[in-house]
Amino acid sequence: MSSTTSYLEAAKHWQLLDSWLHQHRPFWIAQPFTSQPDWTLHYPEMAAWLENLGTADCENFEQHPDQLCQPLQAWLPALADRSHLLELPLVGGKDCSLPEKYAKAMPGRKRLQAGALVGALLPLPSPIFDWCSGSGHLARTLAAQTQHPVLGLEKDIQLVNKGNQLAEAAGDAVRIQQQDVLAFKEAWPQEPHGVALHACGDLHRQLIKKAIQHRLPRLSFSPCCYHLIAADSWQPLSQQAKNSLLQGLDKSLLRLAVQETVTAPERVARQRDQLKTWRLGFDALQRQLFQQDQYLPLPSVSPRWLQGSFADFCRWAAEHKGLQLPPQIDFSEWEERGEKRLIQVQRHELLRHLFRRPLEIWLVLDYVLALEEAGYQVKLGHFCKRELTPRNLLIDAWLPEMKMARSQEQA
Template sequence: MTQPTDGFLRWKALDQWLAVHGDIWRPAPFASPEPAWAARYPEMADFLMALDDEAVARFESNSMALVNELARWLPDLAVRDDLVDLPSLGGEPHPLPETRAVDMPGRKREQAGAFASAIRPLKYPVLDWCCGKGHLARTLAPFARSALEGYEWNPELVADGNALAEHYGDPVRLHTQDVLDKDLIWPVRRHGVALHACGDLHRRLIVGAAQRRWPRVSLSPCCFHLTASTDYRPLSLQAKEWSSNAGLSRQDIRLAVRETVTAPARVRRQTGLNQVWRLGFDGLQRQVRGVNDYLPVPPHPPALNHQGFEAFCRWAAAKKQIELPADLDFSRWLAFGEQRQRQVRRHELLRHLFRRPLEVWMVLDYVLYLEEQGYDVRLGTFCDRKLTPRNLLLDAIVASD
């Protein structure tokens, strides 16, 4: 290959670092009660399991403190923050005024405002990709030189968005369009923008825009695992040739987006209870079936939340065609689920140190692909992680423009 770019060198360093630690971050604690790393690093496993809930919460919000603790056993963790450090591309946010942000959650309003600030000035006609009600397009409208368009597959959202734009006099027009349609007619010379388009949706924008030589693409990718492919497939020729992380599954790459902004206390309690039930059922089904493998169970009806653990187990067993013994001690398995939840939370502390590196590694592949197609690319953050953990911004401009 030609002289390696800074983007390739960073991608390669992350690629090797992730590969070296694959046995730590690839097994999902929810499905793997006895990960190989726990036997390989028994003192580290004991350290994690000895943490009280207060310490766990502290490390969940301070990854660097955890890195400093675990570097005793994993010295390579010390380079983690350098590998994922990126510049801030944001400036003074320019959100829609609250009086005009109808149907727009406050956090989304702030995210769109920060995104808009990071990609100004706008030179080309803007197309809001997977636009919903066009909130991003309306946020960008005051800074655009011409009318803006948006593509959204849901006709109800399109109708609502167009009504909002008309009501407030915004030069925005949304169109009902499935962007994954193989017969999609691509307009010429657009600035494609996408705030948190998922998986194949943002990949279609990257590849399609590059093939049609759109002058600029600005996006914040999300939900990399939402793809029709059964495994991770790099876009760039360099990643395809040099990657040491072949064969990653959708479940593997889902780790990159498992961080969320803190939910309301009621939601956290219900999520925690559901996790206990599912882990309790997992232990139960392994014993009943005589098979020590995780068995995925679909989302349960909300009504079951009020019926207790036994009702959940009977529902899950019916779904998986498992016959439960008549003398089953459900209280035993509920206690088992509580113990496993404690273990999962502590094992996730370690695994989640690899979330951001995995995310940056995948987005750097997009950078390399666009560079291969003749774009100059900026990669950085457009807002603080407290506003959204999905705060990466990829901004690509055709090199000749």
Template sequence: MTLPPPQSVHDTARSFHSHWCELDGWLRAHRVFWQQAPFTTPAPAWLGEAVQLGRWVEGLSDSDCQQFEDDPERFAMLAAERLPSLRAREELIRLPALDGPHLALAEVDARDMPGRKRLQAGAFAGAVRPLRHDLLDWCCGKGHLARTLAPWTPGRLDGFEWDPDLVADGNRLARATGASVTLHAQDVLAEDCPLPAAVHGVALHACGDLHRRLMTRAAAAALPRLSLSPCCYHLTASGTHQPMSARVRQRSGRCCPGREELRLAVQETVTAPARVRQQTLKVSSRRLGFDGLQRQLRGVDEYLPVPSHPPALNAGSFADFCRWAAQRKGLTLPESLMFDGWEDYGRRRWHQVRRHQLVRHLFRRPLELWLVLDYALFLEEQGYRVRLGTFCDRKLTPRNILLDATLDHRTASAG
């Protein structure tokens, strides 16, 4: 496979635009590795092009796979020995650490707050200090981030959340802990959503259109500061990615990922318990077994999406799952069908998918950063000075990117 050599990457002083351009070129050159999902494509096209990499990956043991799933950077280093163009990845995804003092709430004050969320909110709070304005916690849930920031906020601290039950719970927690926080039931996507003047907007893991809405509203209102950690880029009303930056929109030949490719950017999770991994193996194997069966029944060699199944089916047999899935897709199963053979096929396919996914997952972070750099460029174009980096280690959350934008009043006045 012929790919361009690794490009030189600027130091931390490089512009967001040059960084985005380098990532864009690298992702387009490697699109064969990340645009096809191994779950739906039994033989991804890259297998015929990166032969050495494919042979190595398919020869990995289950123990190897487990190790590399837990340590993706180790896998990236070894994969680059088989495909040298992957060597640029490490520098292309490097970001400075913006972490500060850890300001997690004391456990006694973190009621109804999952332990990992408590630590994430504390890391985020430390990274955005000092605070100089009233705060608005966007898509705040029960206000966990707001309560964490409250001791460090010089003025008002409000939160917007569309679910009234979460708002009620959040206000109850604020009163119980003595936090000066007020949550409001508000759909932030509504056209009439109010936006207080001169507030510092914060959002920890607001999804898709919700964090994009915050950026556009903040820029239009010239809010003095905006700090967010984006998540779930695929949760959007648009079928494909719609760039926010004028410079990205003007560049021809961009990647234009669809919703499924955007989903790839957030597929990395922290290490799952053994129970969850076993459940994933069981569910995935059954779906892949049915996929092989439906291709034969229909005489069509393509993936057929099956909706989420009732949890009760997990306790049933593979045959029960196939009968349920066939009914949902309007297929008739032969009376003489040998389910055991297709169940074995599903296990073999999962063995294959797991290995091919290791390669596709190399592009999760590059694709996420490609998206976030577009956001940084947009905010620059709106007159903000932007800090972009990580607010915590990926072991706490893989969604650890922080965009911290402060309005440059000189630029805003000139505009």
């Protein structure tokens, strides 16, 4: 697909993904953490092959899912189409990150992500507003590449105050105002270019809807967290996607699109796996004790729980769920079962994770189609490598009359 997509190109790409994801639906709707996937019964040899993977192979395939497709094609030949379905161009390439001495308040990755996004949007000939600006990291990066002021819109007043203080101290032409973008009651911003970096769920969906409603000349955004929506299930924005074979995807399935993590420190990854082990160990215990073969969900817990013991965790979980544990339990046995179960879950999830990126691109192409149906020209691509952030997709859309006006100005 070219860097600027036509409606027919985007529609064809979306349709191919829609059909491909529907064809493989049994392999990604199952959630191995909560139950044994049905596909393991229908494809026992594939399940055995995955379960016998060593730790190094499992970690490699988790970080490089493309490499897993070839061996699994023996059972699922259509996986050969995956790489073609994921093809998108790299847009930009210029690093516009603020120098570290001017970005002391910015986390390192956020500084680089903002710089990569801005580099993909050049030139910036118009005033800009930063949608969900937080403390203005993106707004300040944008301001360094344009002659026009940048307006930030942010709901949290503490972030508003912090952002304005940072901008004033650096002498940046940035002003952040308090605004809940999901509840616009005041006038729509006069700035003709809206930009957002990692706006979650309804926040980026609202930007699309409002941009179309107000005929915003240009909007550029990187979406994130597609499951953070008020609706119970996925709601298409484009007319094309209303014919989807995947209607009714709930939030737990939408969450799959953002489960990839390539930036977690090793310590955090170990803590995450330890808590998963304990959850699975307690789950096996409660299934045995109370004779019910159903996963019992628990709320999120802090890594501080790891300072205690598995027994402490089980007693807390049982109390939280109103369950009475017998006085004599060999907790070491159930912790060991949790460890074995996690190994199995991680290998089953390798297959499911092959569908994370296809699902994300399928979701984003719905946005592209909605904008093109509204008269926008759209460029879709990735603005940085996944090692910097897995959420690296960028939609850059503009009305044709804006492009014409820019051409006349340059002439």
